Amino acid sequence: FLAGSSEAADTEVKSVEYCIVGAGPAGLQLAYFMQRAKRDYVVIERASIAGSFFTYTLRHDWNSLISDDPSLQLRHYSSIMFPQKEVLVKYLNDYKTKLGLKVDFNTPVASVEKLARENFRLNTTGSRNYSCKVVVMATGLPNLRKPDFVGAEHTIGYDKVSVNASDFEGKRVLIIGKGNSAFETAQHIYGNTRFLHMAGRHAVRFAWSTHYVGDVRAVNNELLDTYQLKSLDGMFESGISRRSTGEFCLQPPEGNPRDGLETRIKEQQYCYDIIIRATGFTWDADVTAPLSQTSTHRNKYPRISHQFESSDVPGIFYAGTMTHGLDFREAAGGFIHGFRYTARALHRYLENRRHGNKWPGTRRPLMGLIDALVKRINEGSGTYQMFSFLSDIVLVDKDRTSFTLLEEVPSRTLHILPRITGHPVDEGTDVIVFQFEYGKNFSGARADTFHERRAGCDIAFGYECNFLHPVLYHYKRLPNRQQMFNESLKTNNLKLPEPHATLHLMEDFFTNFRQDNHLVPLVAFLESALGRPLTPPSMEQCLRLTLRHGEAPEYCTEAANSNSKRDPDELASIELYEHLNQAGINDRGASKQCRAADGLEDAARQLNPDERLLIGSLAEGWSLSLLTDPQGNGLGKDSIKWLSFKIEDQAHLDVDPVTLKFPNNGSRPSQEIRQVYKCCRPNRADRVRLLLPKGLSCTSACTVLELDTESGELDQLKVSFKLQEKQIMRRLSTIQGQLYVLLLLVFKRLLPEAPGSIRSLRACHAKALLFFMISGHSNSQQSAWTKEKLISLLKESLGMLVNYLTATKTPGDCMPNFFMPDATLRLKSTSKAGRIDFKKEKIALLKGCKDVTPLLNLVKNRVSARESDRVFQLFTALPMVELNDFEAFTGDALLYLLVQHLFNEIPKLQVDARKEFLQHIEKLRSLPSSSSVSACLVIMARLRLDDSESAKEKLQQVMWRHVEPCRFNFPCGVEPDFSFLPEFTRKLIKITPYGSGNMLQVNFRSLLMSLQAELLSKEQIFLNEWRRALEPDPDIDELYALAHYSRNTEQIRKCSKKIRELLDCENRGLGDAQKHWSVARKACFNGLFMVTMLAAALAALSRVPILISDGPVLVVSPWLGQFF
Structure with missing residues (x-):
């Protein structure tokens, strides 16, 4: 993005309306919105690729940029929560390429100059400069915070430290800093160090206490049992010196010692081989220095307005992490999942300011207000991620017949809303603001966010809710600037000026705010604020009000006129839409x-x-x-x-x-x-x-x-x-x-x-x-x-x-x-x-x-x-190949090959090959959605090696609510020998003809069920947990196993009914299981009826199911006629 150099004499000048400096996530996100609006823009990037800042960090947040292309979601690039850096770099470059964004690479910007006619000139170190109407700086925070203590020259910056953990073998290491970058570095190397200390100006702040994603997250806190805090809290008041031995030692602070720090340093001799500086990043002010853009927020961010415009130089805007000064330590504006929405807000503001395009708004009849708000409260992602910063604003016309909904407007611009959005707010217009907020005193470095009364606020006391919940403000007129930025707001921990009325909706564990305890207070609040009903009145209600008051209320007349003009297909269309929507067709x-x-x-x-x-x-x-x-x-x-x-x-x-x-x-x-x-x-x-x-x-x-x-x-x-x-x-x-x-x-x-x-x-x-x-x-x-x-x-x-x-x-x-x-x-x-x-x-x-x-x-x-939205099980639909070299494969392909290899190895597993087998298991466990499969494979391997006791211990640890369907199909040349498994368990491993060869079908969930029932005592088998685990997506083998081991006649009946439905289902065709069922059913009606009924009677007396055939189990009910 930036560099310091002079302009060549013969440099050409390219004129565009918008110059975006930096092709990181924020620059590309803004470029996407510019491209969609067909604006004249260019992204100027100093490096040869997009997202070059991320080429030396270890991890990044798992979030995607906004686009209309579903394939451009990070989940398609990695399924783990915190993938490696290469994933984000590839994703950002694909984002640029697939969307055709205009980026000039290898073009470092040296400085920005102000020209006449409100133009800017961007001077680069290359052969081209730029003339722009608007400059948007999206360079992130590229510079490490400069050290301000004696001996800082002996430290290594976070950006220069080796990522090879073996380089720290046996070393004494001190890390200065207690943020995510410090903890991430410590976690990466501490297993190789002799010892590792961490120090900083303040105590560690954890994200689960502060609710700020920039504080230390759980993924980085594995070091908590090994690092020292309090003994070094005052380290920055001391210095660092280098001894003749080459080691670096702390110097006592000059002047008055504090809390015995000088004595402790002298006595304990804190000396290290390596000192790493991870004190955070700051913005690079050099490029805008000629314009006197020097004001900073917290000595880290440029000082900007809530329209993302420079406070010193009008016409220069900021996007991405550089805008985080506006919501520092509150929302997620410094991170991808936050600033993708603030970038969209900046684009909408520029569209209104420069092109006269109003902020996108939805105008609807007032009767649709509740539906519109409920939808946004439950589905709006910008207001949820940027809580207390972005708001949805409803403008109700003064005649109260219609409203306009504006989405994701910066909350702190409420006093200048018409100028920001282009939507007038006339006298008599009601303004309703919705945003998400945490409880008033629930966030803080020392807050106990796990106390017993942390959740469960009452419907009548929503303002006492602690977790993120919707808050609605009703204003009869917009607040002024003085009210908006009054110091009392910060003192009293208030988000917006005092409204005419406020509503706090109850928090919800599933963030589902469609329950009665949310809708009832919401409707009451809105109807009270606007002074009229917001649900269509019935004819009975209107007639009663007409008889009582002598004339029909205005809203009854409006409803009657509206219905008389409505196309008769409209109501049926809405009903049809809702039905399909509930069926998942959306x-x-x-x-x-x-x-x-x-x-x-x-x-x-x-x-x-x-x-x-x-x-x-x-x-x-x-x-x-x-x-x-x-x-x-x-x-x-x-x-x-x-x-x-x-x-x-x-x-x-x-x-x-x-x-x-x-x-x-x-x-x-x-x-x-x-x-x-x-x-x-x-x-x-x-x-x-x-x-x-x-x-x-x-x-x-x-x-x-x-x-x-x-x-x-x-x-x-x-x-x-x-x-x-x-x-x-x-x-x-x-x-x-x-x-x-x-x-x-x-x-x-x-x-x-x-x-x-x-x-x-x-x-x-x-x-x-x-x-x-x-x-x-x-x-x-x-x-x-x-x-x-x-x-x-x-x-x-x-x-x-x-x-x-x-x-x-x-x-x-x-x-x-x-x-x-x-x-x-x-x-x-x-x-x-x-x-x-x-x-x-x-x-x-x-x-x-x-x-x-x-x-x-x-x-x-x-x-x-459907009860389950799975159209297929992934590992039953993959091409059936058998490969033993896994190095070139990733993701689900790697998981498939590993499971196939391990499953084939178990029948011939020997004790001397156990170590290699466990290494493959560890590799399997590192992949997502593999815990159930790896557990089953380990249990089978232990049974193969005659270690039944440890197999039982592993079975006792199975948590059925976490066991997902795990169905695989493998090519099968020679039938494997699973004689070490119980008889019924072996029957669940099926080999069937497929194409020119054979196919092995295995369902690891049904194997776990069978192994647990065969090896554990009756008291340790929880059939109800099995049943609940199967409810969303049952398989025939799983239902057979459940019916086989069940002693509950009603449960057997339900399993049999479900098996018949699956066999008759049109999209399953004729598989082996259905053939067995058909043969058994015909046998019952072709002369074996009396024999089967006698067996059923015996089963009723003993309350056990009957097994027929050598293949899959057929459950015969005592009430045979109910099933045939």
Whole structure:
């Protein structure tokens, strides 16, 4: 970012409106907002990469920058809480590249000059200078705090200290500083040192006490039992000298000794081999020194206003960590998860100030105020992370019929709100401010945040709540500057000037503020503040008030007029939207599914040598497989679909690509691999950009060529836009995604079940319709895509399809291809194209346009959220390969290979190989989501080595609430020998045919259940804990095990019922378990009925289940008729 040098004589000058100095997280975040707004900007970075500051730190906070690209979330780069530095550097450079941000690298800025006409000149050490209207400094805190004690030259700065722990072997080390950087360094090296001391000006402050993320966090406090504090608290009043032996020793302070420090230093002779200085970082004021920007806050940050503008030089703004002086030791403005929101606030302010674009606001009728506030309180991330600093502000019109909601406005600008946001606040306008706050006296270095009465404040005394909770302020007029910055606010620990009324909502353990004890006081507070009801009045209420007062209240008249003008489809649309939303069909659910798909794709591409990409509904996020009917049956049969690029050479097509299909087998989902060729022309990026949010570029550079199975010509290839479709589908809004799901339900459920069984329409037709709809409403995105218009959008889509079907003249053609309008999409079963009756489709679709009641009934009666949102278990869907070299693999791919290797090694494990086995176990434990698997493998290994007692001890430590589903499929050449396991446990390890070989299926959770039941006493088995662990996502093997060991008839009955539902579920297909069930069921009805009933009677007397067959366990109930 910065450097000191002079300008060359022949330097060119580049003129832009915004110059952002520094390509760290804050600079890139602001650049993203500038790019999306199509502003003239450039980011100037001194280094050759983005985020160069992070190349020498050990760790960083696990947080992502804001963007419209779901793949640009740090969770896709690492699943651990505090990944290594390389992860953030890679993430920031990908962020810059994927979003196409304009960054000039290798351009150190030497100084900033003020020019005429409110311009600035940035002088660099390179061949180009910059002329800017606005300068935004986003250089972070690059300089270590300068030492101010004698002998500082003998210390090593945090930025220069070795990260190789072996360099400190046997050394005496002193670390000056007691923050995260000091503790992080100490934790990294203390195992190698002879001894290690830490010293600082003040006692250690822990984040769990101060609620400030900049204080020492739990991840860095492992050293608490080994370091010395009090003996060296006054160290900075002493100095450091170097002896002839080369060691560094403390000097007693000059003048009056304090607390016997001089005596202690003389007597104990504190001497060290290495002294590390980790006293924090400060901003670099040299670049703005010519402009007299020298004022500082706490000698660390530049002094700025709450609009993030320099207090000394108007026109220079600051972003990122440099703005943390405004919320120092309060909110998270010095860290990525905080300043990504303050960067957005700065951009919104600049948009209003320089371009006349008001602060984004939502204007709605007053009756929607409660819904809007409840949504923001529960879902707003900026106000939650930047508590007490960013607020949501509601402006209620003076006639109290509507309101405007402004999101994430800096709280301390409330007195100049119209100037900051561009929204006028007229006389009579009510102002409601919402922000999150901690309890008044609950934070502090010595505060006991774990005392017995720390939680559980009463609904009537919300102001006594300690933890983070919503606070609402009601002002009848805006406060003035004097009130805003009155010293009494800080003295009394108040966040805002005294309002007309205040409401503290109760804290909640799950931060879910939708409970009655939150909604009831919220409604009462708002209705009292505004003097009118905020829920639609019923006819009965209005009639009662009219009879009592002689005339109807104004809000009753408004409600009646509003309802009379309302489109009758609007209420049904809202109800439909809410139902789908509760079923998980929204942008959050889609993003979650996309993250799971990305994890599968990343692991599969590591395990497969070919270039492979995930496509289809699973990768796009809007899958019917996420929905069930009330009986638990899936509404979708989506398989996992891959694109496999067949060759690199685009010029020779010697062999036709093929599609490989693998049906589901037990726990392994069905998969489809389409071999395709790359084809980078035409990619039709212009058509893709029509559907993407503004400022987001098309990242899918190539189309693909695949075999055309629709035309009936086996040697014909077609251009496919599946990669472009994937990018677009991942960026749909909730309403757009719900429209797509409704079209799928019409095409895949409603029409096939209608008379005539119309099955000609597919997902590709639904996507094409959706794309044409988005393109057609591109100029009215905000007004067209609302929940009130969901049904009208559906009718418009179906009407469009009817028009296409009517206009087509070629049998089998359906509608234009969105990406290539001259080409057409064909109906399914085109081999019979000449016999397709378009009349059926058109009649059914016309009925749907006029009456959507059948669709509404279908959604209400048959669509609900799955108990588990898992569409697949990751390790049952990966390519089945067997590799013993793990060095090149990471993440889930590494976990899969390690588990496979260890599982195969257990049957032949010997005592002399135990050390190597445990080393692999430790490596496995270092990976996320591996604790249950590693525990099971260790128990099995101990049984293999005849160490049953330690195996039992390990089983007793199993905490079932932390045991997650752990299902794996491995290739199997030779059947492994698990004779050392109990008989029933062995039956849970299944080998089934798959493709040209065999597949080994293992569920580690069911193995843990069986081993615990077989090896421990009855008193140590907690069946209810098993049942609770299985509730969200049960597997057939787990249900078999639970039923096998249960002595509860009701529990056996429930397990049997659930097994039958799983076997009948459409998206499971015919696996081995279902075949066993079918054979046993037929046997019962083909002559063995009496034998089975007799056995059932015996089971009823002994209260034990009956086992039938050598395969999976079949539970036969005494009340057989209930199940068959």
